[in-house]
Amino acid sequence: MYDILIVDDEASVREMIVELVDWNGRGFNCVGHSENGMDALEAAIRLRPDVVLTDICMPFMDGLELARRLSDELPRCRVVFLTGHDDFEYARQAVRLGAEDYLMKPMTAAELCALLDRLRQQLDEERYRLEDMDRLRRQLNESFPVLRERFLERLVIAGVRKGEAEERLAYFGIDLGGPDYVVLAVDPDRFDDRLGAEDRELLRFAVYNIVQELTGAEAAPAVFQSREERVLAVLSGDASRDLEARAQHLAEQIRDAAERYLPITVTSGIGRPACGLRDLPRSYAEAATALEYRLLLGGNRVIGISDMEGRESALYFESAQEEKKLVTAIRTGNASEAEAAISETFARLRGAFPTVERCRIQIQKWIMAIVQTVAELGGDESEAFGHQAHPFDILSSCKTLDEIERRLTEAARRAIAAVSAARTDFCRLQMLNAEAFIRERYGDPELSLKTICRHLHMSTSYFSAEFKRHTGKTFVEYVTAERIAKAKELLKLTDAKTYEIAAKVGYKDPHYFSLIFKKATGETPKEHRQKAAMP
Incomplete structure (x- = not known):
């Protein structure tokens, strides 16, 4: 609701205006009416209306002078002139000088209502702007400490022009x-x-x-x-x-x-x-x-x-030997050697006192050595430094060499565990491949330890040890068991001759096959077939 003051030297005009519209329905409250400019100015200063609807020609103080005085006393008050045809030029001049609008006498209710609607919209927009400014001013006051810190940060870290610096320092009271x-x-x-x-x-x-x-x-x-x-x-x-x-x-x-x-x-x-x-x-x-x-x-x-x-710094620092020891220790799973290599390097770093930049470069090289070694050996490199972290986060999260040494030592231990797990998984996969290879090639008389090792790209000694650990049998024992099992099936399910079955399960000499079969089962192939055929 906005307050409006009506000013006209004719009482009938004032009464007509008051009765012409539903003021409250239009969003206005008619707070009073005056018969001349002098009374209107006093009333306006006392009542502080949002709008003054005034005639131009009035005794003691005309509407133009009233508008000028109101612009000084109540700068936000909007002035609308009432004018007859004879005073029309005055009204246009007043609008050019800052009056909000004018209405020609005699006016209709529709004209007055349209004017009031325009004024209410403008006053609403101004109120919203002022409320926004008040809200922004409150937010500014609430954010003042943060803005002060950000200015000081810019002044100290990046620099500020002299004029701006002096102005902002005064604003923030610094x-x-x-x-x-x-x-x-x-x-x-x-x-x-x-x-x-x-x-x-x-x-x-x-x-x-x-x-x-x-x-x-x-x-x-x-x-x-x-x-x-x-x-x-x-x-x-x-x-x-x-x-x-x-x-x-x-x-x-x-x-x-x-x-x-x-x-x-x-x-x-x-x-x-x-x-x-x-x-x-x-x-x-x-x-x-x-x-x-x-x-x-x-x-x-x-x-x-x-x-x-003023302190002497080593411009160059190299630790290739210790780095090689670390890589070897990870490859061989020797945790104590890995810790010793890291400890030696950090002791040398502290003694040499290189530049901070050179120190960071050296640490980056060690981090990369651990990551690359784990990756080359089939391990998950994220295991060494944590799944949620980047390996180089060590440089930002650790602030001293002692902290970095601890983190790298922990990473080396985890790297060894990751390599060991990867090696175990790989070896198990290779042994499963070996078993599948034997099941496919048991009928090949040329199947040998060297044949399967070439297929798996493993040394005979390493394969023999791992295969025995995996199956509980030597390679020869496993192949023999596989061949005898297949021979039993053929003896039971087919009418093939003994020499034919021997050839099918990888034996060139039927007599040798019979010897191996009896040693494994306690009976000859013929005896086994007869027993299997019995009801």
Whole structure:
């Protein structure tokens, strides 16, 4: 429902307008009527109507002046002019100057209703826009902390133009001080694997609170969490007055507080001082690089990029010999040898202190060696690193060499188990193939151990051992049993001669066949046939 005020110096016109339409039915509430512009202005300021329907020519203050005054006092109030034919040019001028519309006297109910319908639609649309703006303003206020963090992240990591930086800093109420800055990056070390997602988030928030509290009121506005879930702090001051030393001292306090109050440890990386806001991304990049040296140094540390850059690093590191030992250990199923090879390599890595990048490359090579070896031996390579994980996830989920060494050792053990399982399955399949081959070729007098081994691409010694383990018989015993079983069937079901049956089951010499048959059954072929024929 919208409020409307009617203004006309003729009482009959005002009464006619009031009675002309069903105001409530049109969505309006007629809050009053005035006989001149001066009274109308006072009433409008008091009643604050949405629409003023006013005549142009009136005593004390005409409609044009009323419209001008209303635009100052009630800028959202819509003004519609009533005018006769003599004042038509005034009405058109008023519309050009900002009036909403005009109606010619005398008006009809249909004309007034059509005008009211247009006004209600426009007022509805404006109300929806204002409600949308209010909703957006509430959402903005609710999202303010997140927007503040995202701005600080962009300022520190990517950089922002000077004018925009100053404007946004003022908007978010952030005073970074200056003139120089140091970026401190704080990251939790390894979480307990038993912790759920909520517990991990609580611990990250606890780290954030520790950093914010220890930085003090001066630097607290410049503490935020990045999308990598690190806590970043921007410290300001004069680089010539030990700004870097202040950052080092603060990082030590943060490390000690986390170790004392939380079930996790943290590592901090410190960049070198930045001269001005535009140099912040360089200090951040150095802090992030310093943090990466946790891979070589271990967790629960404070690492300054200045200290790392002055340290001797092995630009080249090779472990082909240990890698070969690992592959051999997986192939032979020797878990202790695999663990020893991994242990030797990581001991050398720690001693050589290569660059972080070179260290990552070496670890990638070891991961690939495990994956390729398992695949070559017919195993499922996903068994080594977990079905739900990519092998290289180790590099992102593990933050120190100790963690990576443990994960690779576990992967090597699982790789050996996968290869062993694959080898067992393959061997069983080969033995089943051997049995099928014998059942098909038992009648071939040339069937031999060498023949079947060539067919299966296996050595005679390995095949003999595996076949005996699989069937409980030697190759010769198994073939003989198969041939005797077939001979019994032929003796019982056919009238073939003994020498004919001998030939059919793979014996060239009928006499030798009879000897083998009697040894296996305790009777001659003839005796067996007679016994089988008895009722």
